Amino acid sequence: MKTVIIGAGNAGKNLVGKLCEMGHDVVVIDKDAGVLDELAQHHDVMTLVGHGADPTILENDIIGNIDLLAAVTNNDEVNFLACCWAKTAGAGHTIARLSDTKFLHSSLVDTEKLGVDRPMVHKGECAKEIFDVLYMPGTLEVTSLLDGKIAAIGLKLPDNTPLIGKSLKEFRADKWFGKVRFIGLVKQGKLTIPDGDSCPEPGDEIYIVLPAGETHQFLDWIRGGRRKAFKKVVIAGGGELGLQLAGLLEETSMETVLIDRHRGRAEDVSQTLKKCLVINADAAEATTLIELGIGSDTAFAAVTGDDEMNIVCCIQAKQLGADFTMARIDRSEYVPILDNLKLVDRVVSPNISLGKAILQYVRGEIVEGVGLFHHIIGEIQEVVIKAGSRRVGATISELKLPPNSIVAAVQRGEQAFVPTGDFMLNQGDRLAIYCLPETAEKINSAF
Template identity: 30%
Template sequence: MKIIIAGAGKIGYSVASILSDEGHDIIVIDNNPTVINNLSNNLDVICVEGSAANPETLTEAGAADADLIMAAMRSDEMNMVCGISARKLGTKHVIARIRDTGYMKQTEFLREALGLSVIVNPELECAKEISRILRFPSAIRVDAFSKGSAEIIEHRILPDSKLDGMQLKDMVGSFSAKVLVGVVERGGEAIIPNGNFTLKAGDLISVTGASQELRKFFVAAGQYRKRVKNTMIMGGGRIAVHLTRLLMESGISVTIVEADRTRCEELCDLVPGARIICGDATRGDILLEEGIKSSDAFVALTGDDGDNIITSIYAKQSGVGKIVVKVNREYYSDILESSGIDCVVTPKTLISQQLARYVRAMSNSVGSSMETLYRLADGKVEALEFKVAEGSACVGIPLKTLRLKPNIIISALVRGSNTIIPDGETVIKPGDHAVIVTRAGRLKELDSIVEGR
């Protein structure tokens, strides 16, 4: 596909890198010559210097025959103008980054009036991810499929855990929970295991199942953590506002510590149910005074990666049970992991996954449609959800006789309101939602999981 990316900031660069690796023709527009030079030296993409809101620049970038444009500039209004111009020139689909909450309330109008295919809000997506983690505190990460009917939970096995030394084929008998381990990350290697695989302390596992079965599994394994009832958030930006609203809807009380007094006054109006503290959260005395030691969870959301990391380590040492850190630079994850902090979110990574899913779905307009895509194990593995079409090569055959390609697992089927963890006797039916785990980048349609397809 021919894809134009307007704006080469953190998200634009990340999306260009992923989609270029997947074999798409990528054209990036930015008005900063230094950024353009850096991009052309590091990625296999075509670069155009200029304003993406200018029809002449869009024409030079090939908007007349582009399949998709993603408008990811800093200004919502510029992104909308860019989208309108590209559609007028002939671009088939438009994705626009819209961050203003006023615009977000008018998404249907914007789609219809401006011709936008997808509206993306990085801060809201980041808040949703953190909210899912806090609602299931045993998890490092929670990914939902088929509107939450099935989930994949990332969890690190601790020393002396019941899971340490257990073979996967013994899990169901030991814990009486219908779940499946689809990925194990060990020593930097991502493994798609079989039933004979033995788990070890330190492994990062991805477990699939319905929400109630996952809770049953973690309780039986002695790994279930108590529900989060109160959360302290460091930083009062857009993500904090979205997250606070989501948490309060779930019955979780929230304290926000924000250094800027003007922003604190704004927060009192934006999230009136939250407790707003005007102070510097990098100071231990302020955190202690505001109850860090009695908080169930701590979330670091400032724009400074260093402040987020250092303060989160302090919160860990203060005995906070669940800690989530937002970082812009992914390589900080290793520093946090060595400090015992696994829950790291990166907005650009979340949005890149969302856009890769959309582009992959566009490429597969015939047959079983792909509806969800997540990248696991540092991007080495993907979990994809397909809606099974009539006539699929997977339909009507017991899985024990279905010849799957290597390193592929059918980890769950969602059939109506039921989530099925399949075994050899399970038969896939049209209309099912199939969750497939496989190596990254290799699967674009469901039938490709079968040998000879």
Template identity: 30%
Template sequence: MNVIIVGAGKVGSYLTSKLSDEGHNILVIEKNKDVLERLLAQNDVMGILGDGRDLAVLDEANVDECDAFIAMTFNDDVNLISSMIAKKKGAKSTIVRLRDPRYIKYDEFMRKTMGVDRLVNPEYYAAKEIQRTLKYTYAVNVENFLDSKVILIELEIDENSKLANKSLMDLNAEGLLGNTIIVIGEKDDQVVIPNGNHILEVGEKIYVAGPREDIDKFYKRQVDNKKSIKNVLIVGGGSIALNLSELLLKRNFNVTVLENNKERAIDFSERLPECEVINADGSDPEILDEVRIENYDAVVALTGIDEENILISLLAKKRGIDKIIAKVNRTQLLKITGILDVDTTVTPKKSASFFVSRLLRSKENSRGESISNLFRLSDDRVEAIDFTVIENSKVTGKKLKDLNVKANTLIVGISRQNLGGKIEVANGESTIELGDRVMVVTKNKDFKEIDDILE
């Protein structure tokens, strides 16, 4: 596809790299010469130095011939105006980054009246990801599928786990998995889509999927009577922190925010008066002692500096905090955070990349949009995809055990649309029908529709 991306900041540059790797023809518009030159040196893409709102620049980019116009600058107004112009000039589809959380509430209005086909808010997505992870205290990662009816959680097997040193077949026979399925195993930098003979080892990370209520039961069996999270300390008062605080307060968490900038702290407090906001430097160990960090169940480091977030996480770990989450924008630092034993890392630009990749893949399918959701897991080595089954699919009407499914691919769950979205955890006797939503986990990277799972 011919794709124009406006903005080569953290989100735009990461998206450029990922979409280029997927084989799209990318042209980037960026007004900072040094930033653009650095991006072009690192990626096989084209670039134009200029402003995405400039009609002459858009004409030079042949915006009327582009399949997708993606506005990803840090400025909402620039993104909105450039996308409106692009749409008027003939861009087939517009995807717009809007950071202000108020825009989320008017998604339908924006799409109907302002030439915006899709809204992207990486900061809101990151906040939702953190909020889900805080519900499952001892999960490393949590994702939603099939209209949030299926949950995918990442856990690590420790020496006290009831799952350790047993095969998946034995776990099923003993009823330890219930109505859930282990879809990924990861240890020593090796990733597998496991079969029944796979034996879970201490230190192995696993991804478990199932209907929400069954995942809740499975999770409670694994953690026994371990403490749940109630009191949360957030360091940093930016957009993610604001979104997250609002989400947590609605769910009756106690939230305290440390923000070093006085004006931002005041603004935060005015927008969320029920949240305790302290104007202080959360990366200072003395400040953390003053606020009694040890009394919190979770610490979330959301400053604008990766190294600060890692330092805060390390300090929290030494204070014995149960759950630690850090925002890390530079993905090369994720290896370091693993060394420091941070529980969960959040990378907002990845959330935007998943969203856009899903949209573009669906649009490449000439028979209609068929991907409802897409996540990359295990350092992008595995994809979890939510497909909608469209007409003339080759997978319909057959039992799963009779389908010739590609290696390293697993059908996880089926949402029956003719039964109101009822969820069925897939097994050999299951069938797939027209209109169903199907969750698939695979190590393949180019699936655009459900039929792509077949040999």
């Protein structure tokens, strides 16, 4: 597949890495020759120096026929124009990264007519991911699947969890058997898809899929009691991500404070938000956080566009007693370092949303959605049973999925649930299948 990426920033670099791993023919266009040279040293890609909004750049002989174009620069207008020119040139599918929702809310903008098949307001999805974790204290991450009817939750097991001291097959006697599916177990840094003989231990990270409406009850059970909700959330950064996160938090009982060091931006945000307290100050200064009274009932989310600033702010907040810290990190190479050093409790990247959009397209027409995690590798593919599929009438156990993959949940109509092996598939059913990287491209063959 010929893929053209416009923009070699952090978002573009992350996409290049993923697509090259999959063996795609990738061309990257950016106006910074130095950035392109560095990218070419680490990946097998072709590069072109040029402006993403210049239509003549797509006429270069090395580009040829375009199957997929992803415009992921920091400029929404450039991304729109790049998709427009690509569609005119016959590109099969186009994706535009957007930082501002105004283009989607205006009656004057028809993204499809402008050549954009998939507009991605990636910070909106990122804000929802952060909100879900804050709303469910004690979770590492929360991902929505199958139209929001199913949740995939990651958490670190506490000492008093009922899972300790038994294998997962012994879990069948519990009331939750049949409602949940264990899809990932991380022991001493190694990820596996657990089976009945797996024995979770305190400190292990476990990933579970279950109906979204039962997440709070299940979390209370698996943690051996209810986790106290955060009373206050402090947000550092009043950009689009911070603004959308604050808007979501305003709908809860949690006190919300947003800090931005740019006076003009702070004033704009304060006029948009209704209940959130907006402060014009530097979140990296201890005096700012001390005055806010950060304590054991406080969660702190640093979501500025500066990775280093976000890390410093989180460390500062933790030292002052914050119970939980989250940092927006755009540079993927920082993530394993932060995880190993435990400098922040949770790392989140807006670029994950872009990765989902790309993978949904390249995985094939039967894949209607892709879920990605921040803390573990692998993906969840949402596969639809289409008319004429050889799997209509087959049971889950007859699918013969490749190794290192598991059916996590099924959606039939408006209902979504964890299926048993004898569940028979119908046309239109959607399956959520978790798979490790080495298996991801083989799922299609099972259908």
